[in-house]
Amino acid sequence: MTALFNFQSLLLVILLTICTSTYAHSITPGIMDRNKDGLLGIFWKCARIGERLSPYVSLCCIFMAGSLFMGR
Structure with missing residues (x-):
């Protein structure tokens, strides 16, 4: 199943x-700040x-990790 059909x-x-974008912005802020649009x-x-x-x-990361661990 794709991610679009499973909530x-x-x-x-x-x-x-969100986590990846935040990390990438902390490493190279200039690249992301140029591409705001x-x-x-x-x-x-x-x-942001x-x-x-x-x-x-x-x-939310902790909750999702727990729910994925308990669900499988």
Whole structure:
């Protein structure tokens, strides 16, 4: 099944995108700050979410890891 049809997998993909974008922005901020608009702007927005809501994102990561571990 693809991530679009399984809600838990879709949430996991979104969470991983936020975490990856935040990490990439901390390593190379200039590249992401230049691409605030357009298709690559999605990653800039995900990086902002990860930076500003980092406690909630980390709690979601822990929750998703627990639910994936317990579910399988």
